[in-house]
Amino acid sequence: MQLIEVTTQQDKLDFIKLAIKIYKNHPNWIRPLDKDIEAFFDKKLNKTFRNGECTRWIIKNDKGEALGRIAAFVNKKTAKKNKQPTGGLGMFECIDDQKVAFELFDQAKVWLQERGMEAMDGPINFGDRDKWWGLLIEGYDKEPNYNCNYNPPYYKDLFEAYGFQVYFNQLTYARKMRDPFDPKIMAKAEKVKEDPDYHFEHLKKNNIAKYTEDFRNIYNEAWARHAGVAKMTSLQAKAAMKKMKPIMDEKIIWYGYYKNEPVAFYIMLPEVNQIFKYVNGKLDWIGKLKFVYHKWRKSCNKALGLVFGVVPKHQGKGVEGALIMAAAQMVQVDYARYDNLEMNWIGDFNPKMIRVVEQVGGYVGKKHATYRKLFDENQPFERAPMQ
Numbered sequence: 001m002q003l004i005e006v007t008t009q010q011d012k013l014d015f016i017k018l019a020i021k022i023y024k025n026h027p028n029w030i031r032p033l034d035k036d037i038e039a040f041f042d043k044k045l046n047k048t049f050r051n052g053e054c055t056r057w058i059i060k061n062d063k064g065e066a067l068g069r070i071a072a073f074v075n076k077k078t079a080k081k082n083k084q085p086t087g088g089l090g091m092f093e094c095i096d097d098q099k100v101a102f103e104l105f106d107q108a109k110v111w112l113q114e115r116g117m118e119a120m121d122g123p124i125n126f127g128d129r130d131k132w133w134g135l136l137i138e139g140y141d142k143e144p145n146y147n148c149n150y151n152p153p154y155y156k157d158l159f160e161a162y163g164f165q166v167y168f169n170q171l172t173y174a175r176k177m178r179d180p181f182d183p184k185i186m187a188k189a190e191k192v193k194e195d196p197d198y199h200f201e202h203l204k205k206n207n208i209a210k211y212t213e214d215f216r217n218i219y220n221e222a223w224a225r226h227a228g229v230a231k232m233t234s235l236q237a238k239a240a241m242k243k244m245k246p247i248m249d250e251k252i253i254w255y256g257y258y259k260n261e262p263v264a265f266y267i268m269l270p271e272v273n274q275i276f277k278y279v280n281g282k283l284d285w286i287g288k289l290k291f292v293y294h295k296w297r298k299s300c301n302k303a304l305g306l307v308f309g310v311v312p313k314h315q316g317k318g319v320e321g322a323l324i325m326a327a328a329q330m331v332q333v334d335y336a337r338y339d340n341l342e343m344n345w346i347g348d349f350n351p352k353m354i355r356v357v358e359q360v361g362g363y364v365g366k367k368h369a370t371y372r373k374l375f376d377e378n379q380p381f382e383r384a385p386m387q
Contacts, residue, residue: 001067001100003107006056012038015058016281018066018093022152028143029150030273031281036147040071040091040126048127051076053115056091057107059100068094068101072108073126074115077230083382084118084374090132092123093151094158101158109375119374121167122159123149130306134170134345134368135159142366145172145304145342146273149368156369164371168384170345171354173362177303177341178332181325185359188318189325198319200326203253205245212241214255214262222264222309247272251335252303254327256310256319264310264323268331271342274300303331305343308353320356342366349384 006015016034023029041056043049054073060066071091079085089108094101112120125132131147137156144150192198203211216237232240247270256264275294279287294300310319331338342365346353374381 001059001061001103003057003059003103006058006069011058014060014066015056015069015091018058018069021066022093022095023150026140026150026152028141030143030277032147033276033279033283034281035283037091040132046127048073048075052079052126054126055111057104059104067097068092068104070094070104070108071126072111072120074112074117075126079117082119084376084379085116086119086121086372087112087115087117088124088126089120089122090124090126092155094155096152096154098158098161102162105162105373109373113375118376118379119372121370121372122164124370130344134370137169137367137369138364139172139366143277144273145271146276159371162373163377164373165381166383167370167372169348170368170370171348171364172345172366172368173343173357174365175341175361175363177338178336179361181328181361182359185321186325189321192318192322193325197259198256198322200254200256200323202327202330203248203250203255205248205250208241208245211253211255212237215241215265215267218255218262218265218309218311219307221311223307244269249303249337251330252327252338254323254330256314256323256326258314263314264319266308266323266327267306268303268327268341269306270300270338271302271304272300274302298337301338302340302342303338305341307344308356315352321359324360347384347387349386351386 039045052075056071058066059068072089074087123135136151216232220231252268254266275291278290278294
């Protein structure tokens with residue numbers, strides 16, 4: 001076997017094509033867009049390179065056939081927020097062979113140790129948690145959402161045999177869009193609706209600048225206080241909205257206001273992997289035509305609950321339920337466009353949000369795990385702190 005750093009165009013092509021070999025007998029796998037894989041490693045597109053570095057490798061047999069791949073990276077902004085300076089690994093794919101997997105893990109470990117790291121998390125993203133985060137450990141019978149990891153069941157055995165332990169579990173909740181809600185959340189929502197200081201509305205594209213800034217303000221109050229989540233700048237918020245705009249459905253993006261001040265949001269998007277599965281990883285001109293065609297055909301009948309947030313001052317007052325019920329009136333009655341809903345993953349360190357999702361009838365449809373490997377095995381392992 002030969003382990004080589006990916007540097008040439010052929011190496012990059014082999015890196016991408018390996019997944020096709022791994023998943024040829026996995027009907028629920030959806031091939032990621034080639035451009036999204038390459039964006040992970042592009043210093044012009046991945047802003048995390050401003051505060052870190054990343055390298056990738058591929059391992060081949062004597063015939064030159066790819067057997068496995070891996071990337072290792074250090075994000076200087078987050079590495080030292082742990083008890084042990086912690087790097088990451090991702091983009092892992094491997095045949096069912098422990099020897100091959102361990103050689104890849106060893107390479108990532110050595111590379112990270114050379115940069116002062118004492119632990120590594122994986123498989124994770126070299127960037128934000130909204131992409132490529134966690135190993136799938138339950139839900140192999142379901143298609144992956146866009147930019148979410150899907151992997152064979154044996155990956156779990158490979159990670160755990162090497163000494164990785166679960167740092168936290170990631171729960172992807174699902175529900176039928178038109179299923180009824182828990183009476184308790186409906187009762188709480190009614191109390192909030194009786195307060196004239198609250199009102200709820202969906203985004204209007206003709207005033208997107210306002211909703212962009214409202215999104216940023218709510219996000220920074222509701223989410224940026226969590227470990228590993230940085231505050232969002234105005235430029236970042238504008239970039240996020242710009243990226244969502246081509247697939248945005250304004251009727252499934254909802255905001256809550258108190259005395260006209262933004263206090264809550266519920267961002268849903270059409271789950272575009274239901275369209276991208278028809279382009280086979282290629283968003284060239286043929287792929288774009290296929291995308292437009294399937295968008296016109298309304299091939300996507302699933303919405304993705306991307307992010308939900310309520311500012312701390314208004315949590316526990318029923319605002320969560322009122323926002324959800326306002327959106328429900330739209331998606332269940334006035335605009336019954338989508339049949340299914342999946343919510344972006346929630347860490348098991350966030351029991352408050354788990355309770356909210358369970359109250360609205362969500363059930364765990366998929367489960368991923370963020371693993372951590374301590375290089376000094378004599379050090380005590382601690383799971384992610386509860387929030």
